[in-house]
Amino acid sequence: MRVLRDLTPQEVEEIRKEVERLREDGLSYSGITKVVEEEYGVRISKATVIRWCKGESDPLRKVRRINLESPLLAYVVGVYFGDGSVSLDERYRYRIRLKVIDREFAEAFAKALEGIGLRPSIYWENDSSRVGRWVVEATSKELYMFLTGSREKLFEVARRWPVEFLRGFFDSEGSVSISKKNPQKASITADNYDKDVLEFCRELLEGMAIHSTVYLARKKGTKVVIRGQEYRYTSDLYRISIHRRRSVAMFAELVGFTIPRKQERLELFLQAYYSTSSENNYHRK
Numbered sequence: 001m002r003v004l005r006d007l008t009p010q011e012v013e014e015i016r017k018e019v020e021r022l023r024e025d026g027l028s029y030s031g032i033t034k035v036v037e038e039e040y041g042v043r044i045s046k047a048t049v050i051r052w053c054k055g056e057s058d059p060l061r062k063v064r065r066i067n068l069e070s071p072l073l074a075y076v077v078g079v080y081f082g083d084g085s086v087s088l089d090e091r092y093r094y095r096i097r098l099k100v101i102d103r104e105f106a107e108a109f110a111k112a113l114e115g116i117g118l119r120p121s122i123y124w125e126n127d128s129s130r131v132g133r134w135v136v137e138a139t140s141k142e143l144y145m146f147l148t149g150s151r152e153k154l155f156e157v158a159r160r161w162p163v164e165f166l167r168g169f170f171d172s173e174g175s176v177s178i179s180k181k182n183p184q185k186a187s188i189t190a191d192n193y194d195k196d197v198l199e200f201c202r203e204l205l206e207g208m209a210i211h212s213t214v215y216l217a218r219k220k221g222t223k224v225v226i227r228g229q230e231y232r233y234t235s236d237l238y239r240i241s242i243h244r245r246r247s248v249a250m251f252a253e254l255v256g257f258t259i260p261r262k263q264e265r266l267e268l269f270l271q272a273y274y275s276t277s278s279e280n281n282y283h284r285k
Helices: 009-024 029-040 046-053 071-080 103-115 142-146 153-162 160-173 195-205 245-254 261-276
Strands: 085-088 093-099 120-125 133-139 176-178 186-192 213-218 221-225 229-232 237-242
Touching: 009 046, 029 046, 046 093, 071 093, 071 103, 071 142, 071 153, 071 160, 085 142, 093 103, 093 142, 103 120, 103 133, 103 160, 133 142, 153 160, 153 195, 160 176, 160 186, 160 195, 176 261, 186 245, 186 261, 195 213, 195 237, 221 261, 237 245, 245 261
Parallel strands: none
Antiparallel strands: 085 093, 093 133, 120 133, 176 186, 186 237, 213 237, 221 229
16 A cells, blocks of 8 residues: 555646545545545555645645656656666655766766756765765655656657657767777667666667667676776676768767767768768758
């Protein structure tokens, strides 16, 4: 049996309206609590029902609502599937966090959070065990429950705004490689332990006429050395790769990166690609 604290703001609002409707129909306060338990599987106290019906309490008064109808939410979702994280502490603070080395990326994520109605903080964190990083933090129960809820709802947001979603994901996980011998050859890759997310990205890219492939990059148990320490992959690591020249160019034109060092590498490829390619009449956006 759930309690109000376990619900999304949308669920709380739905139950509150049902409580008011039941009271208008003449049902007793105790009867209302029973109906809510039976129909919603939510335990609510009689005292809470009384306060709601008398207008003495607004369950959403302190809840910061987010804009679920914004392309910036798609960027946030893309980052969440990459470097972003969420957590719930013992004081029931619902935190969204991003730690990255690129300030521009941190600022873009903070701007996206602001754009959907949050008040993020951004600061530099020194860490003796690794390189310092920029940290972006915000608290929001609604966003926390949205991100940790139905994956299909997250994918629905991504389908509505595929460019923003892909930019957020590739800002997090993506890298650009250019051939030293031939700058017209380049590839864009992104690694993730969740193959389904990469396959979803592949589908979105395909819808934009960008060819990509998904494959196993590192098998579980493979050794890796990080900062002098040897580790083993605890899960299979998958990779999505965009390597056809036309597709790399299309990604650069339609999606691109927020992070300058990544975007600058793409620009170097584009300069070489358009200087001699038969695609030089392609109208860059």
